[in-house]
Amino acid sequence: MTTPDKPGLRERKKQRTRTAISDAAIDLFLDRGFAHVSVAEIAHAAEVSKRTLFAYFPTKEDLVVHRMADHEQEAARVVRARPAHTTPLTALRDYFLDGLRRRDPITGLNDHPAVRSLTELIYGTPALIDRMQRFKAGGERALAEALCDTTEASDLTARLAAVQIIGVQWALSADNFQRLVQGETADGRYEGAVRDAEHAFDLLANGLAALT
Structure with missing residues (x-):
């Protein structure tokens, strides 16, 4: 049998x-x-x-985008798992900086040929760009829910915060990738990527200081 x-x-x-x-x-x-x-x-x-x-x-499109599926709700998971007395923005900032250190492809700071080729494919294909926008919107919704569940923020505040945070992360990633396309190495770009990320999260903190 x-x-x-x-x-x-x-x-x-x-x-x-x-x-x-x-x-x-x-x-x-x-x-x-x-x-x-x-x-x-x-x-x-x-x-x-x-x-x-x-x-x-x-x-x-899912044949490509599924490679990043785990990242769609990553920001929400970071917020839900953050240590006590740590604000969502601090947790997300620390996580993004750690991603830069690890050369996580989602940060745009990875110049491995296979990663770079796949990223170039995505940025060069309208159908994949559109699919990534839906991926981004899913991340915003998940983060907004996590902020509502773990902070005293109203629904509107959580939605607006999520849009800003996810938007900043995507902008930083795109900037890093473009730098690599222009000839910089991931190691050479690292310090500048950290400065840009810290600046971006400082800007967010000025507008989101009440999000505790």
């Missing part, structure tokens, strides 16, 4: 399939451009059916 797969094994198999599909798609996108690759070609390269592909990735 065959023993059923354990839940953990099934999940690992699903994750391997998901990764294989995404890897095949991104290789094709980088080689030929996002708009010039069909879903059928991706499915063929990944050795799965189109039906299986869509079960893992509902849209073509």
Whole structure:
């Protein structure tokens, strides 16, 4: 009698399939451009059916954006997990600075060739830029909810704060990436990236000082 797969094994198999599909798609996108690759070609390269592909990735854009899916609600998680007596803005500032130290790709400060190529693909593809805007909006909603749940801020204050904070983080990331495109290295850009981040969060603090 065959023993059923354990839940953990099934999940690992699903994750391997998901990764294989995404890897095949991104290789094709980088080689030929996002708009010039069909879903059928991706499915063929990944050795799965189109039906299986869509079960893992509902849209073509998701094949790329899923690589950053964990970051969508990252700011909200940081706020909810912050130490007692630490303001949301301080926690988010410290986390962003730590991301710069770790060369987290989401900060724009990572010049690994594979990371840079993927970022260039996103910034150079209108459909992916649009999808990233929806990703950004999801992060704003999640952060606003976290601020409402963990501070005394009103719904309006939380929404406005979330838009400003997420907007600043994205602007810093875009600036860092553009510096790398212009020829700077991640290590060479690091000190300037830290100064810019500290300046940006100081500006936020001046307007969000009441958010405790």
